[in-house]
Amino acid sequence: MSRRNTASQSAVLQLLRESDCALNQDMVAERLDSVVNRSTIYRILNRFVEDGLVHRIVGEDGRQYFAKCSDCTAEAHHHDHPHFHCVSCERVECLSEPLRIGVPAGYLPQQLNVTVSGYCRDCNQNS
């Protein structure tokens, strides 16, 4: 089952590429020029994650955010960097420095989700 190119897909990918922070479904929907169905947006995003184009972040609010991977492939994901989630403006951004967390012997770690929440620079100053 190979992938097909569609306008919606390209538009979402372009959005994520241009965005300096991770986006959830709502954010994607409201930033798109054309109206795209909610399920479709989720399917597009999940497809991107499967294909290793995008990584999924679980926010402090339990919602899914998606960010363009800078240098991941379908085989090797290194989503080992922390994120900052602003509780005021809801921005979720990737922090650069990667991170390694030890687990007890016998455990098999697969994914890492690191989120610092608080106030981003903008929201911290305007308050």
Added chain:
Amino acid sequence: MSRRNTASQSAVLQLLRESDCALNQDMVAERLDSVVNRSTIYRILNRFVEDGLVHRIVGEDGRQYFAKCSDCTAEAHHHDHPHFHCVSCERVECLSEPLRIGVPAGYLPQQLNVTVSGYCRDCNQNS
């Protein structure tokens, strides 16, 4: 508005105290001897978080898990340790070693949510 002592509250707190891992609403409900309403369980847990008795962990599945704080107070929370979330048995456990994550200048970090997901020792061996 001061707090009142109720049987449900004490039972939930006792559960969390005895548990070696974090629990979500479902887990609390099924481990309680008596039937306690779902909303009530959520309210009890949220109250505990407010009061600094318990800390909230957002799991890899976006659900809320709650763990008894070992040495937090309402004023000073140090929920700065990572968690392991088994994708098979759903156990969420606190890992001991605390952790510090740097944020860009001007940011005001407040909470930390670190979750490693994968297979715990038991689930790793039985597979």
Added chain:
DNA sequence: CTTGTTAATGCGACAAATTTGCATTAACTT
């Protein structure tokens, strides 16, 4: 260019997790 296959979409329904309004109960104060 026309046609066939099937991936992608839209839409409605569904499911799960959590919250909320409101009436009732019961913990604690006086």
Added chain:
DNA sequence: AAGTTAATGCAAATTTGTCGCATTAACAAG
């Protein structure tokens, strides 16, 4: 013992994400 109101139970609502299914349209083959 009586009054105040925090805590509870219950039903309904919200929110987030998924699923089934009919329809559309991307793309490969002829």
